Amino acid sequence: MLFDDVAATSAAVAAASGRGAKTDAIADLFRRADPADAAIAATFLVGDPRQGRTGVGWATLRDAPAGSAAAPSLAVGDVDESLSRLASTSGPGSQAARRAVVADLFARATAREGDFLRRLLMAEMRHGALDAVVLDAAARAADVPVAAVRRAAMLTGDLGRTVAITLGAGSTGLAAVGLEVGRPVMPMLASPATDVADALGTGPAPAAVEAKLDGVRIQLHRRGDDVAVFTRNLNDVTARLPEVVALARSLPVDVFVLDGELVGISAADAPQAFQDTMSRFGRDDAASSPTVLRPHFFDVLHAGGDDLVDEPLAMRRDVLAEVASHYVVDGTVTADPAAAARFLDATVAAGNEGVVIKALASTYAAGRRGESWRKVKPVHTLDLVVLAAEWGHGRRTGFLSNLHLGARDPTGGPPVMVGKTFKGLTDAMLASQTEALLAREAGRDGIVVFVRPELVVEVAVDGVQTSTRYPGGVALRFARVRRYRDDKPAAAADTLDAVRALGAGTVRRSG
């Protein structure tokens, strides 16, 4: 199959307005491809090729020429090979070698292929179709129920393989796919709730209320001495976590799949700040960090030969207590919002992020962000000064979008930048802020428009973290705009000290 077939499909997907039409365009491609090519094409269409890390980014592509070939000649397999070469290039001179591979690809590409190639290497397809649409298209092409395809994708964690199975073996092949110890499953996700009452819902049934730890999600697999650890994105991080491997081998059950969170702990057994956990977790050499990582499990997908994903949470929790009793996340079971709120306050005071509230009757819905798991975190608000804004892309083209936010200097100096945000802005706010900001323009640099520091926005944040990027030494975490404070002058904005105070909770960074 020609690479241009995939590029043409992407263009058709981008041009199609509805999801049904996008699905049809991809299904048409799949019908024309053999399963192996379709598997590669599927990973290209979602911008996630099998080679993973290519070492090519914005700076490498900046100087790459546009596609200039007159007619398509690249095969899907040619691009696949080039990606493999990029991924395996390292050492001195590798930057130049990568540029050469990229230049060769673009030289052989037409303009349409070059455009697609650029988006593929940047992992930014922006044609309105990713995993869900591609799986839907595979189901349509093979004329099998989409639910069966999705189930296989969640259990294999592998889009390309799932497409190949769907096209090559149909319903029979999909039905044969099951949970496999040692192969990661897409983790179940929680949807946000405004407070514990919202999370508990209207029903009288008690729910599990568990501490939400501010660390790294892990999935731990064991079969005898074979142990593997995967992240939320199904990356294999086993080699980085020797202590977790040892812990897995020490547990009283031989075969299992556990779901949990990994957090650095201080000498006093208190959870460390996320940044300290990452400092240790991100490291190749575990011994070079003083931080000790400790897993806290909250679910079990398989134990002793039994698959548990279709069992109710109440039963899975009982099994978990047997498999990993000393490493089960802190929690309680209640239907009472007041009791849940008390647990939330206590766990936050202990240095945790919030709570996750789970229906006891729910099964493990791999890869889903459903209503069975709801997360609640404390929210803080700040009134900050808009210092600048950046021109947006995509559907935000033509609007000033990403705001630079400053806190007031209590000594009277100019506001101190503490972060940016583009979240929380409706189309109407985007339009009105573009007008209001341009009226206060004070200069430009690239896509940044600087403004006189007069406008104040109310910003919601989950907290602040230490920063080396910003002059105040702090940065906002997950900032989003709530509203413009037209009633407030910049002189009444919150101070840098007020921002720093949000980081002075129970969790401290280690020195």
Added chain:
DNA sequence: ACCTCATGCCCC
């Protein structure tokens, strides 16, 4: 030897 920049199926 040290600094800067770019990169990441990065983590959140």
Added chain:
DNA sequence: ATTCCGA
């Protein structure tokens, strides 16, 4: 990660 919007 959070949020808004189209389907």
Added chain:
DNA sequence: TCGGAATGGGCATGAGGT
């Protein structure tokens, strides 16, 4: 209700440059 897009800060690493 779901899926996609638009973008945030910080971390270690490794290449390249001084």
